[in-house]
Amino acid sequence: xIQLSFLDYLAIEGRSFLHRFSPKAKIVGMGxxxxxxxxLRSFPGLLLLYGIMIALFFxxxxxxxxxxxxxxxxxxxxxxxxxxxxxxxxxxxxxxKVLSGSTGVVLLLSTTPYPLIFRTLDRFLPSLxxxxxxxxxxxxxxxxxxxxETQYALYLRGGFQWGHPWRSLVNISxxxxxxxxxxxxxxxxxxxxxxxxxxxxxxxxxxx
Amino acid sequence: MSHIHLPDGILPVWLWVLGFIIAIVLAYVFLRLIRxxxxxxxxxxxGMMVAVMVLGASxxxxxxxxxxNLTVIxxxxxxxxLIFLATFVVNVILALFGHGGLTVIGLNTLVLSxxxxxxxxxxxxxxxxxxxxxxxxxxxxxxxxxxxxxSMIGVVSLGVSHYEExxxxxxxxxxxxxKLFKGDHHHHEGVKGRGDxxxxxxxxxxxxxxxxxxxxxxxxxxxICLYIYRLRPDLLKLEGRKx
Numbered sequence: 001x002i003q004l005s006f007l008d009y010l011a012i013e014g015r016s017f018l019h020r021f022s023p024k025a026k027i028v029g030m031g032x033x034x035x036x037x038x039x040l041r042s043f044p045g046l047l048l049l050y051g052i053m054i055a056l057f058f059x060x061x062x063x064x065x066x067x068x069x070x071x072x073x074x075x076x077x078x079x080x081x082x083x084x085x086x087x088x089x090x091x092x093x094x095x096x097k098v099l100s101g102s103t104g105v106v107l108l109l110s111t112t113p114y115p116l117i118f119r120t121l122d123r124f125l126p127s128l129x130x131x132x133x134x135x136x137x138x139x140x141x142x143x144x145x146x147x148x149e150t151q152y153a154l155y156l157r158g159g160f161q162w163g164h165p166w167r168s169l170v171n172i173s174x175x176x177x178x179x180x181x182x183x184x185x186x187x188x189x190x191x192x193x194x195x196x197x198x199x200x201x202x203x204x205x206x207x208x
Numbered sequence: 209m210s211h212i213h214l215p216d217g218i219l220p221v222w223l224w225v226l227g228f229i230i231a232i233v234l235a236y237v238f239l240r241l242i243r244x245x246x247x248x249x250x251x252x253x254x255g256m257m258v259a260v261m262v263l264g265a266s267x268x269x270x271x272x273x274x275x276x277n278l279t280v281i282x283x284x285x286x287x288x289x290l291i292f293l294a295t296f297v298v299n300v301i302l303a304l305f306g307h308g309g310l311t312v313i314g315l316n317t318l319v320l321s322x323x324x325x326x327x328x329x330x331x332x333x334x335x336x337x338x339x340x341x342x343x344x345x346x347x348x349x350x351x352x353x354x355x356x357x358x359s360m361i362g363v364v365s366l367g368v369s370h371y372e373e374x375x376x377x378x379x380x381x382x383x384x385x386x387k388l389f390k391g392d393h394h395h396h397e398g399v400k401g402r403g404d405x406x407x408x409x410x411x412x413x414x415x416x417x418x419x420x421x422x423x424x425x426x427x428x429x430x431x432i433c434l435y436i437y438r439l440r441p442d443l444l445k446l447e448g449r450k451x
Contacts, residue, residue, distance in 0.1 A: 037215075037216040037309070041374060070306075073213075073215060073306030073308075076308070077213070077215055079213065079410075080213070080215075080364075097216060097217045101215055101216050101310070128247070128251075132251060132255060132258070132293060133297055133300060135252055136259050136262070136297055138255065139255045139256045139258070140262060140263070142259070143260065169424075173427075173431030176264065176428070177431070177435030177436055177439075179260060180260055180432065181440055183257070183260055184253060186256065187252035187255065187256040191252045199248070201247070201248045
């Protein structure tokens with residue numbers, strides 16, 4: 001989650017050809033990748049799609065550090081390949097679909113600043129929904145900051161230790177409780193400042 | 209555990225399209241139930257609670273592939289109507305972070321909202337019975353999570369014949385295949401044995417890991433609720449609580 005701010009930094013500071021592409025074209029491209037994932041069923045087809053995604057990743061000159069993010073969804077995919085009794089062919093197909101999708105998403109997020117993604121989505125989706133998405137994205141950064149401040153208090157109380165599961169659970173839960181209360185306070189302040197700036201159920205983006 | 213972490217392209221098209229249609233219709237109905245002014249005022253709160261759920265989901269308990277959803281506590285704080293919209297948004301964000309594919313967002317919204325809405329209703333019901341935060345929250349969370357896990361298993365089991373086709377796709381020629389509705393002419397259907405879908409195996413794994421996850425999340429949600437009850441009891445909107 002902490003990588004989110006790094007992805008944002010890459011999206012704003014990056015200078016590759018993919019960064020210069022219009023957000024609309026990239027969202028349409030992501031849609032095409034999704035269509036490919038849904039329709040492709042053979043190993044060569046999926047391998048080709050994944051190969052294209054990897055090539056785009058390197059052409060976009062993104063740091064290798066964030067490539068590891070594309071492997072994260074494999075944790076959950078392992079549970080579902082048990083459906084086939086762990087057959088190699090099914091596993092390879094599922095893993096290629098997972099990796100193509102996750103690489104596409106990482107590419108989109110690391111080459112397009114999030115206000116531009118939301119501005120583009122605002123043209124296709126209900127503005128209320130996009131506003132909720134935008135506020136969530138903003139809130140994640142606020143909460144990460146609160147969490148970083150809480151971390152020291154958490155360490156002082158013992159933090160998370162496998163040897164003390166109950167104390168760890170209490171600490172984690174209290175951290176979340178603290179996060180929720182602080183988050184609610186922050187959301188009230190956010191609403192007041194949005195109201196002062198003329199908020200009426202919709203966020204207006206630069207260039208509109 | 210209680211929502212679908214399936215990647216794109218695994219579930220049949222008719223299933224995830226239906227999931228999107230039902231989720232959009234329900235979102236429209238729930239939004240009509242909320243007054244416009246009240247919604248504008250609560251949008252930042254909704255965004256904040258969704259962000260809390262997203263952060264909760266990022267704390268992965270690796271050995272059992274489980275993460276807390278915090279849907280029940282969010283439902284208690286947001287109410288049953290707003291929690292539906294919140295689960296929709298949280299699933300979009302989680303899909304971007306790799307928790308299930310983008311095409312599964314509609315189905316995941318339905319599964320996760322079952323957890324959120326039932327969680328609130330159970331919480332209110334059990335509060336009237338027990339009048340104790342710990343018992344009320346733990347029971348409401350475990351019950352809501354177990355029901356949403358069963359609904360997830362139900363959704364996954366609807367696509368069994370599709371998974372079988374996918375397992376056998378290596379034996380076919382051609383690269384692309386697109387079917388909106390499943391045909392009844394497939395030569396593998398009805399033939400059990402080599403390469404068939406092992407749904408029982410999947411259910412056993414999900415439920416055995418799920419029980420641990422439900423209890424863990426039940427404890428975490430209870431402790432969070434107790435923390436909030438101590439500091440800001442007004443947020444829990446408890447009926448008949450002595451001030």
